[in-house]
Amino acid sequence: MIVKDFASKFAALRKKSGITQKKLGEYLGVSNRAVSKWETGLALPSTENISKLAKIFDIPVDYFFTASEPAPEKKQQPVGMKSLRALYRMGRGPSSSHTMGPEKACMIFKQNNPGADRFKVTLYGSLAKTGVGHGTDRVIRETLAPTPCDVIFNIHQVELPHPNTLELEAWSGGQRIDQTRVISLGGGRIQIDKYEDGEGADIYPVSSFETIAEYCLAENIRLWEYVERIEGEGITDYLSEIWRCMKKSIKDGLASDGILPGGLGVQKKAKQLLNRQHIDESAETRENRMVCAYAFAVSEQNACAERIVTAPTCGASGVVPAVLYYQQQKRGYTDIEIVHALAAGGIVGNLIKTNASISGSECGCQAEIGSACAMASAALGELFGLDLDKIEYAAEIAIEHHLGLTCDPICGLVQIPCIERNAVAAMRAINAVSLASFLSDSRKISLDKVIQVMKETGLDISRQYKETSEGGLAKLKVK
Numbered sequence: 001m002i003v004k005d006f007a008s009k010f011a012a013l014r015k016k017s018g019i020t021q022k023k024l025g026e027y028l029g030v031s032n033r034a035v036s037k038w039e040t041g042l043a044l045p046s047t048e049n050i051s052k053l054a055k056i057f058d059i060p061v062d063y064f065f066t067a068s069e070p071a072p073e074k075k076q077q078p079v080g081m082k083s084l085r086a087l088y089r090m091g092r093g094p095s096s097s098h099t100m101g102p103e104k105a106c107m108i109f110k111q112n113n114p115g116a117d118r119f120k121v122t123l124y125g126s127l128a129k130t131g132v133g134h135g136t137d138r139v140i141r142e143t144l145a146p147t148p149c150d151v152i153f154n155i156h157q158v159e160l161p162h163p164n165t166l167e168l169e170a171w172s173g174g175q176r177i178d179q180t181r182v183i184s185l186g187g188g189r190i191q192i193d194k195y196e197d198g199e200g201a202d203i204y205p206v207s208s209f210e211t212i213a214e215y216c217l218a219e220n221i222r223l224w225e226y227v228e229r230i231e232g233e234g235i236t237d238y239l240s241e242i243w244r245c246m247k248k249s250i251k252d253g254l255a256s257d258g259i260l261p262g263g264l265g266v267q268k269k270a271k272q273l274l275n276r277q278h279i280d281e282s283a284e285t286r287e288n289r290m291v292c293a294y295a296f297a298v299s300e301q302n303a304c305a306e307r308i309v310t311a312p313t314c315g316a317s318g319v320v321p322a323v324l325y326y327q328q329q330k331r332g333y334t335d336i337e338i339v340h341a342l343a344a345g346g347i348v349g350n351l352i353k354t355n356a357s358i359s360g361s362e363c364g365c366q367a368e369i370g371s372a373c374a375m376a377s378a379a380l381g382e383l384f385g386l387d388l389d390k391i392e393y394a395a396e397i398a399i400e401h402h403l404g405l406t407c408d409p410i411c412g413l414v415q416i417p418c419i420e421r422n423a424v425a426a427m428r429a430i431n432a433v434s435l436a437s438f439l440s441d442s443r444k445i446s447l448d449k450v451i452q453v454m455k456e457t458g459l460d461i462s463r464q465y466k467e468t469s470e471g472g473l474a475k476l477k478v479k
């Protein structure tokens with residue numbers, strides 16, 4: 001009876017989570033046949049694996065063996081996570097939610113409607129309010145070309161499933177032949193009502209730092225090894241390409257000068273920061289100047305719609321590369337060491353993306369710059385060989401001190417305050433790691449909890465401070 005009780009509850013939880021028997025087996029170090037036997041009531045897992053499963057599904061161990069159905073509320077939390085390939089993406093700026101997401105949606109829609117002679121795209125919410133500044137309409141027309149496209153900015157509809165909603169229509173001979181709704185979730189990720197979103201299945205069986213850390217400690221592995229174990233060795237090549245792209249955006253940004261596009265008249269400053277050495281400059285001032293130069297370089301490339309890496313978004317793309325490039329220049333870390341650091345930072349970004357948000361229009365700038373700072377802190381912690389507790393603490397500090405940060409880019413352009421914010425967050429990541437390396441014994445709040453708080457705070461932030469051009473700095477007149 002106990003075995004049967006366990007089997008039915010376990011099977012229901014696993015199917016709901018979307019994790020395959022194979023992936024779960026790999027994670028627990030058993031065969032997928034063994035997992036299948038647990039589900040069909042032919043065997044029970046070991047006590048150790050039962051408590052691991054309870055953690056994975058976020059339920060009390062007792063649940064498997066008590067008569068109560070259904071499982072407690074907590075299991076509504078997401079269980080698995082997608083590949084880091086869906087977090088770190090190479091693409092053109094300036095906004096992952098306002099340009100990369102709509103671009104991807106239009107590509108999918110165009111492929112599925114080769115017979116269309118006209119498209120119509122309606123933008124709602126934040127996409128309608130800041131779409132012109134971000135270049136959303138331009139990207140949509142370019143992607144759907146040569147077929148003509150009408151782009152409508154509907155700023156009046158407020159009842160929306162998400163602040164970044166768009167509706168795509170395909171027309172032929174005056175008849176509407178297809179229509180679908182799309183949500184641009186941030187970081188270039190989309191959800192399309194009608195078609196495959198190309199995001200792939202969850203490949204990580206868990207989505208809490210606590211469970212990942214327990215696994216790493218039990219297996220005596222570092223975070224990057226965990227990533228490689230789950231994603232396979234190919235992830236190293238992918239992250240190496242990501243690192244090459246990050247370095248290129250820094251180098252190109254440092255070599256560039258002039259005025260950023262968009263009409264605000266913002267001068268590019270990365271090159272100035274690089275070259276403007278103070279007389280008697282202290283080591284600390286130099287560090288500040290160089291890290292900021294690198295962050296400006298990437299952010300300015302992003303503002304110019306050049307190729308960058310979402311880390312986790314376009315608007316926050318300067319933070320992670322800036323701190324890692326600085327450390328490589330200063331201490332000579334190898335590319336592979338940096339790639340391992342990117343893997344560790346990616347885990348933190350993935351946890352935030354899964355359990356909270358990486359979208360400024362959904363949860364404010366804390367979700368973009370705060371997430372980037374947490375990723376950079378974890379990446380630095382990995383690079384410095386800190387233990388898991390300290391890495392977690394560094395990421396937690398980084399998020400905690402960005403809680404409530406508003407998203408209010410002037411004229412909807414990802415320039416003011418976004419570019420400086422990348423530089424400040426890069427410096428803050430360095431501070432967070434220093435603090436964590438001294439103080440981790442005193443930690444009272446877990447990374448998982450602060451991610452939850454970030455989500456709650458983000459949902460509570462008033463709408464005008466979430467990429468709508470209606471409040472905060474966005475209301476200022478610029479000279």
Ligand code: SF4
Binds near residue numbers: 359365409
């Ligand atoms: S203010 Fe922050 S969240 Fe908003 S566009 Fe700028 S970087 Fe992104």
